[in-house]
Amino acid sequence: MKKTVIVCALTLFVSSGLVAQTNLFTLEGTATYGGHVGDVNGDGYHDIISGSQSPFGSNIISVWTVDEFGLDGDVDLVIKGSTGSQFGTAVAVGDLNGDDIADIAVSASKDTVSDIPGVGGVYVYYGSSTFTSGDTLTEADADEFVSRKTPIANQWYGWNLAIGDFNDDGDGDLAIGVLYADDLRGRIEIRFGPDVADTSYVQDSSGVAGGYDVALHGFADSTKAAPVWGTGPGYFVGGALDVGDFNKDGKDDIFTSNYGYGGGDTYASNNQPGMLSVFLGGEDMDGLADHYMVAPWSLISLEKYLYFGYRGVNAGDVDNDGADDFLAASHSWGVAMLWSGERGLVAADTTGEKTSAAVDREPLVTIIESGATYGYNSSTLSYVGALGDINGDGYDDFAVSDPSDSTESATGKNGDGSVQIFLGGKGPTGTADVVMYGTGGEGLGTGMWSVGDLNGDDMDDFAVSAATGGKIYIYSGAGLTAGIASSDLVPSGFTLSQNFPNPFNPNTEIAYEIPQEGMVSLKVFNMLGQEVRTIVNEIQAPGAHNVSWGGINNTGEMVASGVYSYVLEVNGSKLSKKMLLMR
Structure with a gap:
């Protein structure tokens, strides 16, 4: 399949074999690192909410409502945080209070709690049919505030968020990543619904010495443990965080990473390659890792400090096998990998005897940025996104991006940004089917996500954000199999x-x-x-x-x-x- 190239701001350049997506809308005025969809006003239509994981917060979360007439492009609701709290570090959307209306959870990872600065917390705004267009909400308007039971400063409480029914009781639960907890080991805290502010419903367990911290609470565990190649600071559990059904049992599971995982054995000389973990949901969910994935040794052996799993998402069912798949990227070497859900899961190690060969499980797809050179954040193909089924073939599609990229390789990294789109299938490859380029240093690709079917063509549409330019572009994926000459310029x-x-x-x-x-x-x-x-x-x-x-x-x-x-x-x-x- 030939590659399509799109320049977002002014024109769409396409090559024969594929047609470029139609730019349905351009939403302006918000510097966003991704977004979500959910019916926050209970009218039966999915609305668009800006904001995903961003280390320094966006301070403003914007909501565009969709009704029977579609999307008009005007911001209908603004949620604004205080200066200095890093409000908007992460956003999650889902029903937490059981009223069948999506709620919005927003973290402020440096918020002051109990007069202690830098503790961090999560503000929950319940969805409502009484939202009025043009409303502005503040932290004081939140329906719930969630923070650590014992406030501790500088923990990055709320580095990442996810909403799902993790204990399979019919109520939505809130998963909270605490990246710097316990000497940078990191942890994930689960607040069970419907009362997510009640600390008695926190999923946690005590640990024992001598094992790997699979319970995500900062202590080492020896039972049902992932590889016990040592526990140490800087593992950063909770670097990525998402929800999906990865084993086809109909229950919500947690996908996360500890991208600073150091390993041992022959991994010892290649510090912090990173690792992914899956925690299977259900009424007996115990907070212990059920499966793990690491990058193939053939890749890890090339460079130290891969930081694999710095970002990651549920990619949807890319290979159409009935299980969700997971997509993750490194932070320092321009690498992204897609694992097939159930087929890619490796049982957690209970013996501590895993070797590099034993954990060398090949991902479904490996994508390496062209011309990538090693160095912390020097190659930034480190953003990933799930697009849904944008071409209507029954396979979910996904994207990876480098917001620092240039449209011309000779000019180096100028901040225009690029997005690579990969169409799902039984045998997806590491070669992009569509490539989009930004212009004017707008940083295209700071977020990519599905927005559902906005134009009624029975195919998913998707959004791409450009944080520096303050824009969200929404595209239709229709027509991906039609041909068009490369000399034809289609107005965006x-x-x-x-x-x-x-x-x-x-x-x-x-x-x-x-x-x-x-x-x-x-x-x-x-x-x-x-x-x-x-x-x-x-x-x-x-x-x-x-x-x-x-x-x-x-x-x-x-x-x-x-x-x-x-x-x-x-x-x-x-x-x-x-x-x-x-x-």
């Missing part, structure tokens, strides 16, 4: 402007831009979802267009004062906005 603009004037009486102007020739529909609906007026219904050329509406319905009658939605649809992609008629 698929835009619908706010009508002007607004409010209006009697006439208003509506401007829009379409990326390519196609059937264009522009309709007006009342707040009951009933069609009021078809303004445009014809094939139009690409470019900018402008039409007017005088408050007349399809039968030529004047409509009443009130709020109306206008919906633009082009080749299956939709945009919508609201307007106010005042007579």
Whole structure:
């Protein structure tokens, strides 16, 4: 399959064999390191929430709601944290209080707790059907605050977050990564729902001397342990954290990493290659690692300090075997690896006799950044994302990125950013199917995630964030198998402007831009979802267009004062906005 190259900000360059994704929306004004989807207002539509793991926090979490008219691109809810708390270090979305509405958990890893600075905590905002567009929430508006039972400073409490039903009791639980806990060993704390602030529901267990810390509490364990090649500071358990069903039992499991894992045996001369762990969920979940993965020895032997697992996600079911797969990247050498879920799991070592050969399990896919040179963060192909099934073939797809990359290798790293997209299949390879490039030093690729099917084409759409540029680009994956000449430049603009004037009486102007020739529909609906007026219904050329509406319905009658939605649809992609008629 030939490679597609996309330059995001201005134009889309494509080669024959693949068609570039349509840029459905561009959301502006938020420097985000990823995002999530969830129905936070209970209307049955998944909304878009900015914010994922970011060491220094984003301070502002933005929410764009989606309704029956689609996504209008306007921020509907802002959650703002205090300066200095690193509010927004991590974000997780899911139902924690059992009302079937998604909640938002936001960590502030340097928050002051009990007058102790730098302890960190997690603010939980319960989803609600009463959210009002334009609302701004603060830390004081949080419904729950979660922190360590015994406050300790500088632990990075909330380095990462995940929400799932880990004990299989029907209630959502909150997993919290504490990266610097216990002399940098790290730990993961699970708060069982529905009352995640109740410390009596913390999943933890005491440890014993002489073993590896698989209980994630900072103590060594000797039972059902992962490799016991020694415990030591700097292992950083909780570096990556996500939820999925990795063994096909229908229960939520935890996928995490200790990217500073040092190992022993022949690994001893290659310090901190890193390791991944899976903790299987269920009513008998005990906090002990059930499976582990390390990078192949053939790779570890090349360089020290691989820091594998610095970032990682549930990639979805890339090989369509019924189990979720996991994707992780290193921090220092431009390497990412995909492990097949159930087929890639290795039983945890209970004997402490594992050798380098015994743990040398090959991942499903290994991706190495071209021209990568060793050095801490010198090669930054270290961001990973799950995209869903963007081409509708039944296999989930994934992405890796280097936000420091340049569109021209000769210029080195200029901060434009690049994203490599890999289509799932029975035999996925380490060669990207689509490559996207940013422009203007925007840092494209600081987050990649699925946003579900926004345009109704029965294929998942996906988002790519550019933190430096303060933008989130949302793409449709439709058309990935069609051909287009590389000389054809497709405008990235698929835009619908706010009508002007607004409010209006009697006439208003509506401007829009379409990326390519196609059937264009522009309709007006009342707040009951009933069609009021078809303004445009014809094939139009690409470019900018402008039409007017005088408050007349399809039968030529004047409509009443009130709020109306206008919906633009082009080749299956939709945009919508609201307007106010005042007579």
